Amino acid sequence: MLVTRMLRQVVGQMLGSPACGCWTAAPPFRFLATSPRQIPADANFHSASFSGTDQPRVLITGGLGQLGVGLANFLRKRFGKDNVILSDIRKPPDHIFHSGPFIYSDILDYKNLREIVVNNRITWLFHYSALLSAVGEANVSLARAVNITGLHNVLDVAAEHSLRLFVPSTIGAFGPTSPRNPTPDLCVQRPRTIYGVSKVHAELMGEYYHYRYGLDFRCLRYPGIISADSQPGGGTTDYAVQIFHDALKNGKFECNLKPSTRLPMMYIDDCLRATLEVMEAPAESLSMRTYNVNAMSFTPEDLAQEVLKHIPEFQITYNVDSVRQAIADSWPMNFDDSNARKDWGWKHEFDLPELVTTMLNFHSSDTRVANAN
Numbered sequence: 001m002l003v004t005r006m007l008r009q010v011v012g013q014m015l016g017s018p019a020c021g022c023w024t025a026a027p028p029f030r031f032l033a034t035s036p037r038q039i040p041a042d043a044n045f046h047s048a049s050f051s052g053t054d055q056p057r058v059l060i061t062g063g064l065g066q067l068g069v070g071l072a073n074f075l076r077k078r079f080g081k082d083n084v085i086l087s088d089i090r091k092p093p094d095h096i097f098h099s100g101p102f103i104y105s106d107i108l109d110y111k112n113l114r115e116i117v118v119n120n121r122i123t124w125l126f127h128y129s130a131l132l133s134a135v136g137e138a139n140v141s142l143a144r145a146v147n148i149t150g151l152h153n154v155l156d157v158a159a160e161h162s163l164r165l166f167v168p169s170t171i172g173a174f175g176p177t178s179p180r181n182p183t184p185d186l187c188v189q190r191p192r193t194i195y196g197v198s199k200v201h202a203e204l205m206g207e208y209y210h211y212r213y214g215l216d217f218r219c220l221r222y223p224g225i226i227s228a229d230s231q232p233g234g235g236t237t238d239y240a241v242q243i244f245h246d247a248l249k250n251g252k253f254e255c256n257l258k259p260s261t262r263l264p265m266m267y268i269d270d271c272l273r274a275t276l277e278v279m280e281a282p283a284e285s286l287s288m289r290t291y292n293v294n295a296m297s298f299t300p301e302d303l304a305q306e307v308l309k310h311i312p313e314f315q316i317t318y319n320v321d322s323v324r325q326a327i328a329d330s331w332p333m334n335f336d337d338s339n340a341r342k343d344w345g346w347k348h349e350f351d352l353p354e355l356v357t358t359m360l361n362f363h364s365s366d367t368r369v370a371n372a373n
């Protein structure tokens with residue numbers, strides 16, 4: 001009887017659904033619990049919603065990795081230093097600690113996460129914590145906890161406090177049975193890494209929370225991201241970052257993927273801009289909640305040829321890592337991001353030649369500073 005009544009209630013809410021197609025029924029069960037920890041006696045209540053004229057109050061989880069610090073700097077320029085809080089479980093280096101608000105946050109600790117969101121009146125959350133593809137295979141149970149349980153905590157907190165939530169997905173959310181050249185937004189997704197499985201789960205759960213509870217979930221599938229001033233955290237595309245350090249420092253590079261391994265890639269400036277653009281896009285322009293975004297696609301051989309134009313003595317050798325190679329062989333070679341371009345005007349700025357020039361310029365000025373000291 002009770003179940004029938006509940007079902008009737010939900011269906012009733014579905015039928016009366018708003019134009020967006022979401023049926024904002026009851027919130028996830030965690031909020032319905034009457035545990036005393038739900039509402040502290042001394043709680044201060046603030047509205048979590050914000051009008052278009054307010055600046056968002058931003059929290060970035062897993063912010064000390066390859067992408068988070070760059071994202072914080074980028075968003076702070078737009079929304080003000082104090083409106084963007086970086087968080088991680090690691091201790092920040094001095095220059096990051098002094099560059100803006102930093103807070104400890106373990107995404108496996110739901111209560112801590114909720115306290116941070118409430119106490120800081122967070123309205124936008126960028127969920128960057130994750131174990132990437134190669135480190136995930138080396139520690140599956142930790143990857144499962146961080147990438148899946150952590151995501152559940154973030155989704156619940158975001159739905160409970162009406163946050164706009166960005167979760168990055170990846171080319172790794174596809175697998176060997178997906179079309180690889182090019183890979184469209186909607187196709188078979190049967191990845192064979194815990195990283196990929198957890199990212200498909202994140203896409204589906206985020207979209208489910210959007211349609212079921214009205215959560216403003218937005219997700220981009222990033223290609224391999226290449227950055228100059230931050231180190232990658234243990235992925236399959238890391239070679240495309242390391243090659244620039246080694247080319248300038250030693251004039252040579254040992255690549256852990258085969259010369260012909262083609263993967264989609266993007267320079268970090270394009271990645272951060274895409275992320276902000278999709279977060280700022282009017283909801284009605286988003287025909288989907290998870291989009292492929294792309295910039296270029298190249299092999300180690302292509303990249304080495306481009307580096308050679310700047311450093312004629314550069315040498316590349318190959319010592320293939322079988323785990324990374326198997327992963328790369330199952331991922332997209334080219335990414336179809338036409339929906340992002342059509343819906344919210346995505347346009348990349350960096351192709352391979354600009355990428356290589358920018359990376360080498362950055363590292364050569366770095367090397368000059370190091371030599372001068």
Ligand SMILES: NC(=O)c1ccc[n+]([C@@H]2O[C@H](COP(=O)([O-])OP(=O)(O)OC[C@H]3O[C@@H](n4cnc5c(N)ncnc54)[C@H](O)[C@@H]3O)[C@@H](O)[C@H]2O)c1
Pocket residue numbers: 061062063064065066067068087088089090105106107108127128129130131132146150168169170171221222223224225226231232233234235237
């Ligand atoms: N870098 C890329 O090429 C790329 C490509 C596609 C998608 N992405 C996605 O973008 C996001 C950021 O990537 P990244 O390259 O900066 O990753 P990264 O591995 O460099 O950083 C991840 C961060 O998560 C933190 N972390 C781990 N466990 C945590 C926990 N329990 N609580 C809080 N933080 C925890 C780590 O300390 C680390 O600083 C990830 O979700 C990743 O899947 C990255």
Ligand SMILES: C[C@@H](O)[C@H](N)C(=O)O
Pocket residue numbers: 132133134169170171172195222223224225234235236237238
């Ligand atoms: C592609 C991406 O998700 C990450 N750089 C990895 O290789 O695991």
